[in-house]
Amino acid sequence: xxxxxxxxxxxxxxxxxxxxxxxxxxxxxxxxxxxxxxxxxxxxxxxxxxxxxxxxxxxxxxxxxxxxxxxxxxxxxxxxxxxxxxxxxxxxxxxxxxxxxxxxxxxxxxxxxxxxxxxxxxxxxxxxxxxxxxxxxxxxxxxxxxxxxxxxxxxxx
Numbered sequence: 001x002x003x004x005x006x007x008x009x010x011x012x013x014x015x016x017x018x019x020x021x022x023x024x025x026x027x028x029x030x031x032x033x034x035x036x037x038x039x040x041x042x043x044x045x046x047x048x049x050x051x052x053x054x055x056x057x058x059x060x061x062x063x064x065x066x067x068x069x070x071x072x073x074x075x076x077x078x079x080x081x082x083x084x085x086x087x088x089x090x091x092x093x094x095x096x097x098x099x100x101x102x103x104x105x106x107x108x109x110x111x112x113x114x115x116x117x118x119x120x121x122x123x124x125x126x127x128x129x130x131x132x133x134x135x136x137x138x139x140x141x142x143x144x145x146x147x148x149x150x151x152x153x154x155x156x157x
Contacts, residue, residue, distance in 0.1 A: 002089065002154040004051025006043035011145040018103060021096070021112030021129060022074040022119065027103050031146065034063035038073035039148045040129070044094055044116060045073075045080045047152035052084045077119045089154040093126040100146035105131025 010031035018027040021040040031037030045057045060083070061068045061076050081091065094116065098105050105112075109129050117124040134140035140147060 001092070002051040002053075004047040004049070004152045004154070006045065006047030006050065006150040006152065007148065008039040008042035008046065009145060009147040010037050010039045012143065019073070020098065020103075020105075020108070022077075022115030023108050023111045025103050025108050035061065035068055035071040035076065036073050039146060040096055040098060040112065040116070040150075041073035041077045041119075043148040043150040044096060044120070044152065045077045047094060047150040048084050048091055048120075048154065049080050051152050051154045052087050052089045054080075054083055054087060074115065074119050077116075081120055084154065085157060088157050090157045091120045091122050091126070092153040092155045093122065094120065094128075094150055094152045096127075096129045097149045098129065098131050098146060099134055099140055099148070100131065101133050101136070101141055101143045105129060 010033050012029040013032035016027040016030055017024040018030045019036045019038045031039050112129050113124045113127045117127045
């Protein structure tokens with residue numbers, strides 16, 4: 001078994017919706033980024049690539065490459081899953097924590113779990129997403145952005 005940790009953070013920019021976990025979440029802001037800004041998918045991608053010792057999302061999809069501008073992060077995650085499979089591994093499970101004052105994760109949790117499970121080629125029972133606030137502290141508490149942490153485990157194919 002292999003285990004990886006992923007992290008991503010994005011600042012907010014005006015205009016929604018916000019893309020998280022492959023789902024458009026109603027919001028007046030979105031996560032600013034070179035791709036579609038889906039910090040959940042980015043953290044999951046880094047976790048599975050790290051577990052397989054295959055680099056990180058920035059190596060696969062550099063923000064210096066114009067071809068990645070606005071890129072769908074679910075497609076990036078699917079490409080990382082294919083790379084993990086080619087290396088002889090498969091995703092076993094992922095556990096995601098979104099740290100944000102807003103938006104609330106609960107109302108969108110099941111849709112995100114389903115989207116991630118499809119991209120990861122696992123059952124929804126192998127994907128979980130939690131939402132935590134930062135209790136009003138710091139840049140997250142001021143609703144300037146959000147952060148995402150993910151652990152992932154891989155098993156041999």
